[in-house]
Amino acid sequence: MALAVCVVDWSARRGKVYQAVFNVGVIVLSTIAGATVYAFLPGGAWAFVAGGALAGASYYAVNIGLLTTAIALETTERWRDTFRARFAWLFPHYLLYGVVGGMVAVAYDVAGVLALFVFAVPLILVRKAQLDYINHTEESVRRLREAAETIERQNESLRRANQLLRDRATEAMESLVAVVDARDTYTAGHSRRVQGIAVAIGRELALDGPELESLSFAALFHDIGKVAVPDDVLLKSGPLDDTEWWIVREHSEEGERIIGHLGFLADATPAIRHHHEHFDGGGYPDGLRGQEIPVGARILHVADAFDSMITNRVYRQALSLDEAIAELRRASGSQFCPSCVAALEKLIASGALAHILDVNSSSAAA
Numbered sequence: 001m002a003l004a005v006c007v008v009d010w011s012a013r014r015g016k017v018y019q020a021v022f023n024v025g026v027i028v029l030s031t032i033a034g035a036t037v038y039a040f041l042p043g044g045a046w047a048f049v050a051g052g053a054l055a056g057a058s059y060y061a062v063n064i065g066l067l068t069t070a071i072a073l074e075t076t077e078r079w080r081d082t083f084r085a086r087f088a089w090l091f092p093h094y095l096l097y098g099v100v101g102g103m104v105a106v107a108y109d110v111a112g113v114l115a116l117f118v119f120a121v122p123l124i125l126v127r128k129a130q131l132d133y134i135n136h137t138e139e140s141v142r143r144l145r146e147a148a149e150t151i152e153r154q155n156e157s158l159r160r161a162n163q164l165l166r167d168r169a170t171e172a173m174e175s176l177v178a179v180v181d182a183r184d185t186y187t188a189g190h191s192r193r194v195q196g197i198a199v200a201i202g203r204e205l206a207l208d209g210p211e212l213e214s215l216s217f218a219a220l221f222h223d224i225g226k227v228a229v230p231d232d233v234l235l236k237s238g239p240l241d242d243t244e245w246w247i248v249r250e251h252s253e254e255g256e257r258i259i260g261h262l263g264f265l266a267d268a269t270p271a272i273r274h275h276h277e278h279f280d281g282g283g284y285p286d287g288l289r290g291q292e293i294p295v296g297a298r299i300l301h302v303a304d305a306f307d308s309m310i311t312n313r314v315y316r317q318a319l320s321l322d323e324a325i326a327e328l329r330r331a332s333g334s335q336f337c338p339s340c341v342a343a344l345e346k347l348i349a350s351g352a353l354a355h356i357l358d359v360n361s362s363s364a365a366a
């Protein structure tokens with residue numbers, strides 16, 4: 001037994017030559033076990049049935065026991081799992097083979113070598129049919145596996161192509177945003193800063209991963225619709241007349257249309273469309289109020305307004321940080337969502353936005 005275990009361990013850890021040695025060893029040991037059991041059982045008219053079955057069981061125990069141990073050592077699977085998954089179902093077959101073996105032994109006693117020939121031919125034919133069937137099945141499995149691997153490779157290529165398209169589309173939109181920001185030198189980098197502030201507020205309000213991603217895109221592209229606003233209206237330093245005002249306020253719906261064409265950014269469009277809605281219903285384009293306004297849009301409105309307040313604009317100088325906070329508090333609950341204002345105040349107080357505000361100060365001063 002010790003020798004058998006050594007052979008098992010040796011075979012499991014070495015190459016194919018050792019596996020062949022192991023296989024021969026297993027067959028020899030299994031045969032010795034089956035033959036020994038059969039030889040020690042008492043004879044009798046039908047004793048070969050029980051004797052053959054017990055011999056088959058002994059052969060099975062040694063053969064499958066060693067094979068399972070070898071596989072468990074080689075794959076680090078649990079012995080019991082390996083046995084159940086691969087070999088447990090073979091037990092009735094080995095009992096049957098044992099009984100057939102017993103019949104052959106009885107026939108040999110009566111008719112000699114001729115009996116072996118008579119039994120051997122059908123058994124060999126059955127075995128050949130089994131092997132053909134197994135080979136055919138293995139070939140089918142191999143082809144199916146290759147087909148599955150091909151599909152998996154194609155899926156991976158499609159995933160990469162899709163990601164590339166998304167990246168390129170996002171880069172194109174970012175370039176457009178840069179153009180929009182660059183048209184008004186006072187607000188250069190505005191969209192990037194609003195993105196940083198809005199995502200920070202979103203995290204503070206415990207938005208989940210997909211919501212934060214949509215908010216991030218919405219913040220970056222929130223004013224992309226301004227590409228449709230003429231320079232003489234967008235950069236006008238005096239008050240806008242009614243017609244000009246309608247042109248400007250169209251930018252949120254125009255932005256929704258532009259970004260809506262990019263399917264993967266569809267979740268960002270509600271926040272873009274509604275980023276000028278007021279909490280009390282006084283905003284545009286749909287006059288939504290309170291919780292009717294998507295949370296991304298409420299966050300975006302506060303972040304957009306805050307960055308505008310602390311940046312020089314064509315129509316006014318930048319407010320100080322304290323003045324901007326006071327303005328947000330004054331309009332909290334009317335123009336701004338109170339939760340979003342509170343979250344922004346908390347972020348400012350903790351210094352979490354220091355990197356954005358520092359950049360802001362230098363760009364405003366420039």
Ligand SMILES: [Fe+2]
Binds near residue numbers: 223276
């Ligand atoms: Fe806007």
